[in-house]
Amino acid sequence: MTTEAQILANRRNASLSTGPKTRRGKARSRREGYGPGARSQGAAITEAGRADPRWIEERAAGFLRAAYSGASEEEKAMRKRAAELARKIGEAERAVAAYLERAGRIVEDRRRAAEAGGPGRVLELSRRLMAWEQSAAADSSDGAGRILGELEGSRAGRAWLIRTWRWIREWLGRKGRFGVMDRYRLVRALGHDPIHVARLPRVREVFAALNALDPRGGLDGEAFFARARELAAGCDPMARDSLAWREAAGTFASAEEARAFLLNLVDERVRRLEALQAASDAEPAGREALAVMAAVEGLRREVEAMGRELLRVVEDLQRMRKGGPRAVEGDAIRPAAASGPEVRSRQGEGGTAKRLRPAWRGRGRTPCRGHGGRGGGAATPRSSGASPPAAVPEPWRSRGVAAIPPRPPGGARIGAGFVPSLECRVTAPRTGAAPVWPVEKGSKAFRGGDLGVGIRSGSRDERTQARAATGGRIDGPGEGPRVHPAGPTRRGRRGRLRLRLTGAAIPTRLVNASGGGKGRGPSLPRWRLATRRAGPVESRRAMSQPFELEQAAAVAAVRRAARLCQAVRRGIRPEVLDKKDKSPVTVADFGSQALVCRALLESFPEDPVIAEEDSAELRQASNAAVLGQVVAHVRGVGGGESLVDATAEDVCGWIDRGGTAEYRDRFWTIDPIDGTKGFLRNEQYAVALALVVGGRVVVGALACPNLAVRGEGGPTGGVGVVFTAVRGGGAFAFPLDEAIAMEPVPIRVNAADDPAAMRFCESVESGHSAHGDAAAIAAKLGIAAPPIRMDSQAKYGVVARGEADVYLRMPTRADYREKIWDHAAGALVIEEAGGVVTDVAGRPLEFRHGRELSANRGVVATNGRIHDRVIRAIADLGLAPGA
Ligand SMILES: Nc1ncnc2c1ncn2[C@@H]1O[C@H](COP(=O)(O)O)[C@@H](OP(=O)(O)O)[C@H]1O
Ligand SMILES: [Mg+2]
Structure with a gap:
């Protein structure tokens, strides 16, 4: 595998060379750069998904060796990305090998265990x-x-x-x-x-x-x-x-x-x-072997995806070499003159464009039919009725329109059951531009809210941002949903805007409505736009389950952390609690965070984490005993050989992985023990983990060790439930106890509409939520039942599975701001179960201000049906500050 150091050395060496001068020399160098088989490049790329990862790795390394120093920033970034992908492919392959070895060991252990079953043994x-x-x-x-x-x-x-x-x-x-x-x-x-x-x-x-x-x-x-x-x-x-x-x-x-x-x-x-x-009797070894195979399958899919991306990057680099990036830019689809924008068919484009972007015309890639135009009009267009995409009407063009044909010549037929995936490549117009992409209203895909968007760009740093681009935010009825890419785009940065839509319909146009330069009045950018429509098979695979790996990792992490909390809880002697000694919760808090952070470090090493705790206090000499206990617990329930030797330094290091404070486009947030008071009382508490992308929670996992198992089944009933949700994928619950093997059960909020039959829940602690205010709201709404008081985000779970209808968290102090980790996972679970979550003024929770929900006050979560009435009641009672 190519190491970072080798890549740097290669770059330094390359910079000493002036490179080949003649056309023939350059061509030879290029061929050599791609290593053996360079001539059959096209065939190899067609086989992208199935290419041997080692072959891809060698190829990328070869390419990097041949890279020359005069590369543009963009090219450098792409090369870096290629190197990174090659490294990751290597790592993933090694992980697959390790998993397979483990599967083999499991079989061997089973055999030995069977032998050991004899009394003699x-x-x-x-x-x-x-x-x-x-x-x-x-x-x-x-x-x-x-x-x-x-x-x-x-x-x-x-x-x-x-x-x-x-x-x-x-x-x-x-x-x-x-x-x-x-x-x-x-x-x-x-x-x-x-x-x-x-x-x-x-x-x-x-x-x-x-x-x-x-x-x-x-x-x-x-x-x-x-x-x-x-x-x-x-x-x-x-x-x-x-x-x-x-x-x-x-x-x-x-x-x-x-x-x-x-x-x-x-x-x-x-x-x-x-x-x-x-x-x-349930053959745990068999189940473990199955889990290993599932992990292998997941990794292989990742390798395939990375392989495809790597080849795309290599392909782009090759094209860039041929045409030169600046030449491409010069030939980009330009906005036409302000007086009369003109729509050109990409197929109709002449020689240069064809030469510079041949790959977009290949199999499964659909050329863009129309393109951007410059207009002096308003910066934010409104979708104004559907029109046939083939002939883009004037009002659209004047705002910069790219129309995507629903049935591209030679492309995949978009019909019922197909899952189209569109990919647009864009070049950002200028620093700080905040493009907005309304997509035609009336698309079934959007009505279902099934829009996922990501921007991918070349450099490593931006990849996080890239992944983090927001999902489509639906701005309101009567207009198309708009996609707000997360961060400011960088001048000249070429990225990929990827829209993935489920459903039989796709949007027929994509409007670039960006504009508004600083103090210069509205000006529309130049967007280079090309579209790609994946074939049904590929796109279906891509769509199979967004954030599938993230969700699996999150569930495993909170489960393990919950086990640690349970172990600590069991070891608490009553006299310790009588002394009001808080150290047990401290041990569980730190231990839980260490395990979750470690799990994230393993699966998503580059993702920032915003967590409640840091290790500064734990490292103090006076806390050596507590640290010792934390380490012991981490080793004890960490499972696997790898944690047995965890040192105190390791554990502190994992805890500090949660030290991100500022908002990032993609980050995780952890509450290692939510409801610490509930933990000490042996009542409700939770381990909460959520992934936030582009300011929206997209994955949530919530382990509630003391919550009764209900519809989640399980042979024994008992306690301990995990809730989980992925945005757009529904909410599920299942028993925390791994020994109970059962499929997650979808959960839904209560469909009742009559407040007289409703129940509301709130914190046990009156310092966390004003009980008096909640009682007044309930009375105004006609909710007669007494409140269900419980600690932690278990309240979100209870509303999500229909046992309560409203969760009220009424501010007790003017200066208190809710912490994101107290709500992220739970809020998604309720939303995906069909409920609604806002603050007391009806504003959506904004997870884009760092550690706190600083734009919000309090929280109101409901079954959805009664939400507006609750918000109105709060306003009528004058309990919505700043609304
Ligand atoms: N004045 C306040 N208002 C609202 N929440 C508060 C608060 N002071 C602390 N909290 C938060 O309330 C959480 C517990 O919520 P609940 O009362 O629903 O169980 C605490 O989480 P931790 O227990 O993780 O510290 C803490 O973050
Ligand atoms: Mg908390």
Whole structure:
């Protein structure tokens, strides 16, 4: 794979060369640059989707080697993008290989587990686990983790472990002294070796508890370490040195406290094993293997998409080399003279244009029929009735119109069931221009609200922005929806405006209504526009599920973080809460954020994250004990081998990934524990994660560990629900417990219209939402039922699944601004379940002001039917400040 350093070195080398001078020389260089097979370029590009990623990588590397220094900024950016894509393809391929290896391991483990199922094997494994003489302290082949893994993999092994833990529980409850072998067995049953005792906070805590129970004050512990050192004689000196007890922070105040801690730990193990035993009939290994294959499939799709993009970039670069970027620009579709714009058919364009943009005429690519024209009129055109696209009427042209034929010659037929995808390439007119793209009203695609838009441009920095371009915002009835690309465009920057629409109809024209230069009056930009319509197969694949990967990653992350919170919650001793000690919630908060940030770092390393916490406080020496617990929990539920060795520094680093403060075009926002007070009371709380693109929440995942499972099914009912939604894709709920294998259930808000039958919910904390105001609003509306009070964004879930109709969050303080992480995920879940979310004045929530909803006050979320009435009631009661 080409590394960044190699690319830089290549560039430096290239800059020393003046490059070939003659036409023949240039042609040769170009051919060499593309490496073997350059002559069959066209065929290779046609095969873009299926091309061998390694081939693509080599090709890109070859291209970069041949790149010359005199490139324009645009070309440099494209080259950089090509290099980045090549790198990512390589990474994704390696990930696929790793996944496949894992799938193989799963099959192998299964086979071994089946073997281990025999009583003979269990006996052998149990002896190896418990008899110290048999294992050298640091001998990894006999490591407790491995043996335990094998035992846990079989029904008989699990049964033995459950019996063993019950036996351990019995002597923990009764005994006052814990000798060398007792300690050894406990450590091994936990899946650790003696060498881990001084290193892992969790095991140290166990030892601290044993010492607290031991009237000899830890002498047995010392004896344990002496024996461990003896057995570790063959190990390196460092290992032996570490086999000594160092007083850990967080010792136990009393023997009772220590015993309660140990018994709780054992109960946790037994519960887990029993759950595994119960789920074993569902063949977890099989399910895991399926999950691996799904991940592989997802990665392969990504590789294919990146491969296609890479080839497009290479193709563009090649074209640029042939024609020269400036020549292309000069020949761009220009606005016609102000006096009389003229629409030219792209097919009708003469030689130069043909030569410069041949690829747009290829298979599956549809030339643009009309093009922009300059007009001196208003900057914002209004869609004024449908007209046949073939002949663009004068009023449109005067505002700069590009018409896209619904049935392009030689292109895909757009008929029912097809999912057209249009792609327009644009060149930004000037810095700061804010183009607006109204699209013809009356398009079925827009009526359904199924518009997704992205701008993609060449450079890496802008890619984030690119992805982040906004979805179509529907500005109001009577006019077409308009697409507002997210950030200012850069002068001369060429980008791609991609419209993807579902449905049988497509817009027949796209209007560039940008204009309004600073102090210079309205002036319309020059847009170069070409369109591409993907064939049905390709576009259907592209459309399969927008933000599918993001949603999967978000759900997995909140689930894992919720497990951590549950583990912390289970470990809270009542006396800790009596002391009003907030440290448990601190541990869960930081641990949860670390896990979610780490998951995002793995899947979307370049995405910024705005999260509630940072690690500054955690890093203070006085918080060492808390940090130790955070790290232990992260290791404990992090799952997978990769987190077992997570250091405190790793954990703090992950937490600080959430340190973005300013708005970005694409970012994630996390509330690691929303409803901290609910968490401490063991009532409602949530782990919330949302992806915001172009100021709109597009993905939301909300894990509510204490919310009752309802329509989400599950054999046991029970508690713990995950809500999730992707914009345009509906809202779903399913049990948090992964052992309950079931498909997510679509959820809908309540369809009731009569306030007398409605319920509203609000915060438990009157400091977070004014209860008196909410009561007045409910009375005015005729809602008779008492409020449902609960903490956290679980309220959004409750409204989304129809158990309540209104969620009121009435401001308590003039200066308080809601935090985005308290609402992003929940708001999308309600919207996708058919509800409406605004602030108390009826304004949409604006997720484009950094950490706060600074343009909004309070929140009102409803089933949609009653929304206007609620907003009116708030206004009538004078409770909408600044409205
Ligand atoms: N004066 C205030 N008004 C509204 N919300 C507030 C507030 N002070 C704190 N909050 C937010 O209210 C959230 C809890 O909401 P709820 O009361 O619905 O459970 C808190 O989230 P955390 O619990 O994550 O800190 C906190 O961000
Ligand atoms: Mg919160």
